[in-house]
Amino acid sequence: QDPIVIKFSHVVAPETPKGKGAEKFRELAEKMTNGRVKIEVYPNSQLYKDKEELEALQLGAVQMLAPSLAKFGPLGAKEFEVFDLPYIFPDKVVLQRVTEGPVGKKLFQKLESKGIIGLAYWDNGFKIMSANKPLTMPADMKGLKMRIQSSKVLDAQMRALGALPQVMAFSEVYQALQTGVVDGTENPPSNMYTQKMHEVQKHATLTNHGYLGYAVIVNKKFWEGLPADVRGQLETAMKEATKFANDIAQAENDTSLAQMKAAGTTQFHEQSKEERAAWMQALKPVHKDAESRVGKELIEEIYKEAEAAGYKM
Amino acid sequence: MFMKILDRLEEALIASLMAGATLVIFAAVVHRYLSGVPVVQDYVLHWNLAWAQELCIYMFVWMAKFGAAYGVRTGIHVGVDVIINRMEPNLRGKFVLFGLGAGALFTGIVGSLGARFVYHISETDQVSADLEWPMWIIYLAVPLGSYLMCFRFLQVAWTFVRTGELPHHDHAQVDGIDPVEAAKEGGPA
Amino acid sequence: MNAAIIFGLLLALMLTGMPISISLGLTVLSFLFFMTDVPIDAVALKLFTGIEKFEIMAIPFFILAGNFLTHGGVARRMINFATSMVGHWNGGLGLAGVMACALFAAVSGSSPATVVAIGSIILPAMVAQGFPKNFGAGIITTSGALGILIPPSIVMVMYCVATTGHPQAASIGQMFIAGVVPGILLACFLGFTTWFRARKFGYPRLPKASLRQRLHALRESFWGLLLIIVVMGGIYSGIFTPTEAAAMAAVYAFVVAVFIYKDMPLSRVPKVLLDSASMSAMLLYIITNAVLFSFLMTSEQIPQNMAAWILDQNMGVWVFLLVVNIILLAAGNFMEPSSIVLIMAPILFPVAMKLGIDPVHFGILIIVNMEVGMCHPPVGLNLYVASGITKMGITELTVAVWPWLLTMLIFLGLITYVPAITLWFPRLLGFM
């Protein structure tokens, strides 16, 4: 009997944490289902680009994706914009409480009406802010042209800091920074390092202000049509692959940061408690503004998780 | 009469999309630089032109779809015609009709696929990332443009059957440059 | 096997003379429909998203800018300036034609447009001065090809679009910067051939222009030349991204044509807009269908398998580049550059990268091949355009271009096997 084929398409290189996670899932899934399932991984947007992969999934042209969480807003699930809010997750513990707890589940349910089932949240990491001048206090951001990826929340975040957000494709950022089309940007350390942005940024502050993550999703009709035992095996495989992917994402961020520090082209600045408080203060209005889009309750539910972890929100 | 109106609408649409997209990007660039000028900054910083790129892309995609239809009417689409141009007229005519028919078939199918796709998207709440316009309206360019193109292929085929004439685009034609006048001006005074 | 079916079908459809875009699209549709379980709805999606990319939008903007320049008196002033500089040497107006083509190429992204802009003015002038018709036609047909080598260049944008997504893909900015030195070098090569033949046959020279005349001509063409700085300076210094630079160029060219040189009345603007839109739409339509085609090939794993096969042959870089040149020159017999680049680059690029060839060098090599292809029959857009201007037959023109075409082939050999010509300048500027 022919194996069930799952086309798993993503938009990054195979060597990235997400790429390795996808590869790991392929290995585990094929092993756990005894070859009843064959996973074909298509990295680097080979089949579908950033902008079209979600539609392709809904059409059933691919079965599995791992898009960035920012992609779900335009799909009609604006609640996912909550992940973009600055300082909504004070640390990784709170993040995990959300993604692995009831809030994460509830968010995934919003996708079902779009013909999508969410299987897992994969980390990319927390973002740091970089530019060609020191960014100690929020006021240092005033007037800077900052590259963001297309997102209403990130736009509002930069504006709240007095900066001018510039939407730009990830692949163009290095050159834009080098030539001064934009002054700075925000990235998890691993992205900053792989794109060599530290070569063209003099300063970076370890703000860890925002979170970047992915969701592994499948076509609902396809998923529900699978034999129950296969589905169970795939879920187990996904759980292990998720742990694997998140661990290497963390490791990758740590080594990237160390390597950029060693390269010496960028000065990395650790925030003092007061500085962090000032940034949080300056960015708090963004949460309030976002209420009308993502829903007040959702934000408060996340606050509750943070408070349960000992933070005052 | 109806045809005349359709022709003019088609032309007006693609020319305005061309001009519009240029102005949008021009405005966005000017805005970016004004935002860096200290005094002006305070007035322009709150204008949000983050949607400019997206709007430009959508305008050009629409221009491409309808412009492609206009291109059928004006014969701008290039093909490999070295072989058929050496055939005797009767046989060549058959190949020309086959090509036009294939064009109509392809654009007709794509139009229908596009219509189905638009219908499917219209049942979701998808909006574009920056402008937050409903995606199904934006995707309408595919069925509308393709059906119009299909119609143009049939129209050209029909004219070819009746008169044996094909629209031909002359790349060497430059309006406003008169070679004779130009010749007089050649060289420094 | 599938590769054979796909390419066989594509070739068969193309040879019937239907538009290349349609043959690409029909090949994909029929293959997807009969031979795979990829849902055919994905086609409609791809037809929209295939060009949904800001980088691609540089193409319509550069076309619009080029049209304003062609109609707006910029070309004429550039010719006058070039004539005042080199008109007194052997070959006179012919040399000026080469130089004017190079100057115009630096503001226009297309080769046929360069041939039209410079050729339609200078060719009648040359005939009036007593040059044989075929001498001028040969010069302009080949020098016009500089349009896609000297930045900006629409075909370079196509190359970047066709290889996008590959981790080593070159950026538009890198390609543009890399085109500068080869472009100037090729202009010198073509100029030398012109000078040599003019001296041999004793063609007319012009009286040497005085410094005052030269300065006057420079001042006259200043606004046109300034566009070089707007585009290249803008991209290089980071004021604009390439697409933005193209849009700014279009606005600038409009202002120069209508308000500064006043060679174009406002009433003619809608026609220029319409022509530009139509030309852009044709190219965007080819891109859309080519993207669809390369999607089909990827999902059938054809480029990957071909790459593996070529690597298995152990042919080495030297032979591989030779093969690439032969394939591209052969394709240049039947298709125009955009289609060739969009169809061939996704296949050849991954192999070139595995062999350790520099992506920018590989790109420039492809561009030079495309230049050659535009100048020889049976399909050669520059040749067609020149034939339209001179009213010469294609056969007659083919004979006329050969000395310069041979020069271009020698130049192609140099570019292929001396990567430093291409790479030292962008490296010097720290662009790669």
Ligand code: NA
């Ligand atoms: Na050029």
Ligand code: NA
């Ligand atoms: Na040719």
